[in-house]
Amino acid sequence: MKTLRIGVLSLQGAFREHIQILRRLGAEASEVRLPQQLHGLTGLIIPGGESTTIGKLAVTYGLMDPLREFAAAHPVWGTCAGLIFLAKETDSLQPLLGVMDIFAKRNAFGRQVDSFETDLFVPVLENGTAEPFHAVFIRSPYIAAVRGNAGVIAKLSDGTAVAVREGKWLATAFHPELTSDLRFHRYFLQMSRDD
Amino acid sequence: MENQKTELKDNGLTQVGGITVKRGLAQMLKGGVIMDVVTPEHATIAEEAGAVAVMALERVPADIRAHGGVARMSDPGLIREIIASVSIPVMAKCRIGHFVEAQILEALGVDFIDESEVLTPADEAHHVNKHDFKIPFVCGCRNLGEALRRIGEGAAMIRTKGEAGTGDVVEAVRHARSVLGEIKRLQLMPNEELMTYAKNCGAPYELVKETKELGRLPVVNFAAGGIATPADAALMMQIGVDGNFVGSGIFKSGDPALRAKAIVEATTHFNDPQILAKVSENLGEPMVGISASSLPESEQLATRGW
Numbered sequence: 001m002k003t004l005r006i007g008v009l010s011l012q013g014a015f016r017e018h019i020q021i022l023r024r025l026g027a028e029a030s031e032v033r034l035p036q037q038l039h040g041l042t043g044l045i046i047p048g049g050e051s052t053t054i055g056k057l058a059v060t061y062g063l064m065d066p067l068r069e070f071a072a073a074h075p076v077w078g079t080c081a082g083l084i085f086l087a088k089e090t091d092s093l094q095p096l097l098g099v100m101d102i103f104a105k106r107n108a109f110g111r112q113v114d115s116f117e118t119d120l121f122v123p124v125l126e127n128g129t130a131e132p133f134h135a136v137f138i139r140s141p142y143i144a145a146v147r148g149n150a151g152v153i154a155k156l157s158d159g160t161a162v163a164v165r166e167g168k169w170l171a172t173a174f175h176p177e178l179t180s181d182l183r184f185h186r187y188f189l190q191m192s193r194d195d
Numbered sequence: 196m197e198n199q200k201t202e203l204k205d206n207g208l209t210q211v212g213g214i215t216v217k218r219g220l221a222q223m224l225k226g227g228v229i230m231d232v233v234t235p236e237h238a239t240i241a242e243e244a245g246a247v248a249v250m251a252l253e254r255v256p257a258d259i260r261a262h263g264g265v266a267r268m269s270d271p272g273l274i275r276e277i278i279a280s281v282s283i284p285v286m287a288k289c290r291i292g293h294f295v296e297a298q299i300l301e302a303l304g305v306d307f308i309d310e311s312e313v314l315t316p317a318d319e320a321h322h323v324n325k326h327d328f329k330i331p332f333v334c335g336c337r338n339l340g341e342a343l344r345r346i347g348e349g350a351a352m353i354r355t356k357g358e359a360g361t362g363d364v365v366e367a368v369r370h371a372r373s374v375l376g377e378i379k380r381l382q383l384m385p386n387e388e389l390m391t392y393a394k395n396c397g398a399p400y401e402l403v404k405e406t407k408e409l410g411r412l413p414v415v416n417f418a419a420g421g422i423a424t425p426a427d428a429a430l431m432m433q434i435g436v437d438g439n440f441v442g443s444g445i446f447k448s449g450d451p452a453l454r455a456k457a458i459v460e461a462t463t464h465f466n467d468p469q470i471l472a473k474v475s476e477n478l479g480e481p482m483v484g485i486s487a488s489s490l491p492e493s494e495q496l497a498t499r500g501w
Contacts, residue, residue, distance in 0.1 A: 011463050012226040012247060033464060048223045050247040050283055057245060057463055080223070092282055106282060112306035113330050115216040118209040138219045139284065139306070157208070178219050 004192050007032040007041040009067075011057040013049020013081060017177035021185045027192075035066040043075040043192040046082030048138070048175050051106070054081055055095035064095065071099045075168040075192045083171040084141050100166050103145035108173075112139055120174075122154045122163065125183045133181060135162070135174035142173050168195055212329030214351070220284065220307065220331055221352035221415035224248055224438055228428065228459050229417070231255045231442040233273075235280035241445070244455035248284040248307065250440070251277040256313050256360030257443035257482065260494070266314045268296040274303050286333070291500055292318025294327070301330050307352070308332045310345075312499035313359045313442075320501055325349030335419065337370045337497055339377035340396030343406065346414055347399040353412055355436070356497040357420015360443050362484030364427045366497060367420045368434065374416065375435045381407045420497070423448070423482050425461030425475045432465035449479030 006022050008015045010031035022029035022045075032038060044067075046054070058064055070076070071086075076099065078086040086097055087104040109116070119132035133154070143161040146152055154163035154172070162173040168191060176184035227247030232238040238249045253269040254262060268289050278285045284306035289296035291310055296317075300308050310323050312335050322345065325332040331351035336342035342353045355374070357367030377396075381403065384392060389407065393400040405413050418431035419440035428439045439462050441455075448454045457474040464470040492498065 010226070014222045014225060016225070017222065033467075049225075050223070050227060052242060052283060053227055053245045053247050053459070056243075057460065060460065111304045112216075112220055112284065113301065113304060114211065115220065116209050116211045117213055117215055136215055136219055138216055138223055175219060178215060178222065 002042070002193055003028065004043065004189055005030070005041050006043045006045060006189075006192065007038060009044065009046045009054070009058075009082070011049075011061075012053045013047045014079075014175065014177055015047045018045050018047050018079075018185075021177060021182060022189075025182060025185055025189060027189055034061060035063055038066055038070050041070070041074065042195070043077075043188070044070060045188070046076065046078040046085055047177065048080035048082065051081035051084040052094050054085060058085075059095050064097065067097055068099065071097065071169065075170070075188065075195050077170040077172075077188045079172050079175055079177060080138065080140055083143070083173055086169065086171055089145075090141075100164070100169050100171055101146070101148040101150045102143050102164055102166075102171065104141045105144040106141050107139050108142040108144070109137060109140060115139055118156065120154045120156070120162070124153050124165070125187055133176075133183065134179055135172075135176075136178045137162075137174045140173045143171070217331035217351035218414050221333070224284070224352075224417075225415055226463060227438050228455075228462050229286065229438070229440045230445055230455060231440075232277060233446070235276045237446055237451075238277045238281045238285075240452050241455055242281045242283050244452060245459035246283060246455065247438070248286055249277065249281060250286045250288065250309065250442070251305070252288065255443040255446055256496070257362070257447050258360075259313060260360040260485075266290075268293070268300065268314070271299060271303055274300070274305060278304060288314055289323070290314040291316040292321050292323060294323045297323050297328060297332075301328055306330065310334050310350075312356055312496050316499050322348050322501070325351075333417075335497070335500060336374065338373045338396070339381070339406070340398045341500065342374055342412060342416070343396075343398035343402040346402055346412070350414065352415045352417065354417040354419040354440055356500070357418065357422070358487040358490070359420045359496050360485075361421050361487045361490070362423040362444055362447070362482040363487040364421045364423070364430065366487050367418050367422060367431060370420075370497070371418055371431060371434050371436055374412070378406060378411060382410055421487065422458075423484065425457045425471060425478075428458045428461045429465040429471050432462060438462060444482055447482035449481075454478050454481075
């Protein structure tokens with residue numbers, strides 16, 4: 001079986017949580033802070049954190065084009081800040097990779113006092129079991145528009161889009177790295193295996 | 196939309212203000228720098244430099260020290276202006292034990308409350324019961340017992356106290372080494388010793404046990420109090436904290452924007468001396484500073500808290 005070597009962009013945020021889960025699932029996982037650390041990876045996760053901080057550090061350390069080139073050829077998953085960073089558009093002026101054909105609305109549910117947890121139905125994870133995914137939203141964005149080949153894979157009960165897949169790219173507005181349900185990580189590893 | 200949001204939260208499936216989202220926000224701040232700011236202009240400079248959050252204050256700790264008198268929660272008007280000026284999380288400080296200041300800060304919509312020894316304590320025996328709030332709290336500590344007492348009261352994040360407003364990193368180092376060293380000691384301790392350990396350090400037994408099992412605090416742990424240079428920030432990260440608070444060190448220096456950016460980069464690339472050398476070049480004057488060991492006990496802020 002193909003060895004999966006997943007990088008986690010480690011400029012700032014919840015990278016340690018992703019790395020621990022990837023290793024538990026048997027994948028190799030490494031921290032990425034500089035462009036040369038992308039070499040040899042089979043996939044990349046962009047974690048939650050502050051999207052402005054991650055974007056500025058990516059610009060200063062020459063990561064923007066290497067990340068775009070990497071994404072053109074490999075599976076990439078962004079959670080929360082990572083979703084914003086992958087988007088083509090957002091509602092504030094900040095560096096974006098502009099990979100996924102989505103419009104991300106930042107801090108879309110309000111301030112921290114509005115951060116919430118809820119159960120989502122995610123058909124791509126369920127294999128017919130109908131077991132909901134407990135999702136944690138922290139000062140989270142949502143996906144205000146989906147274009148081209150991007151398709152919504154999870155919605156809140158009011159219809160708000162909170163997870164999207166576009167070919168080899170995945171984005172979730174919530175944080176699967178903060179719960180013990182590993183299905184989203186398994187799903188991304190399967191995407192990497194199929195790549 | 197406002198109505199939809201309320202409806203969504205009332206359907207029984209959705210919870211706000213739980214421990215996961217409180218501790219989770221701190222997890223999202225890891226590897227970052229939280230900067231003290233006293234005006235919306237400062238806040239914009241901090242955000243532009245890559246801060247993960249700002250602490251809205253009327254005076255930075257160095258000025259609180261110089262000014263003397265009673266230091267209280269900042270003017271809500273100032274906090275609102277700072278909230279309006281940035282997209283990153285905004286924190287604000289309440290006095291130790293002053294739960295009404297904390298209620299006001301929650302009503303203002305701040306994202307995190309720092310129950311802080313930098314302000315004059317309002318209660319000489321008790322801290323705020325932080326479980327009562329929907330927004331998370333960060334509290335200072337000097338050792339593991341103090342950290343676990345605060346977590347027991349509901350703190351979602353811990354920081355070292357250090358000695359705020361001095362620009363002297365020695366106390367932050369002492370407190371970080373104390374907490375992290377005690378955790379290592381705990382990991383080697385047989386389980387039958389844990390109850391006595393909990394009794395002696397005044398920490399809840401369940402949290403002592405959890406900390407031993409995890410090999411780290413159950414919440415995120417930042418450094419604070421005296422960090423003034425990129426090298427200080429990287430030192431704290433290499434010692435093993437999750438991120439840095441920088442108070443007076445930025446806006447009391449010669450070139451705040453440049454120094455702020457350098458400290459952010461040093462916190463990310465804390466293990467790369469080549470990068471640390473580069474970002475430390477030509478930053479202008481650091482804050483002047485006071486040696487923490489020269490302070491009489493009555494002027495030490497770290498001794499506040501119980």
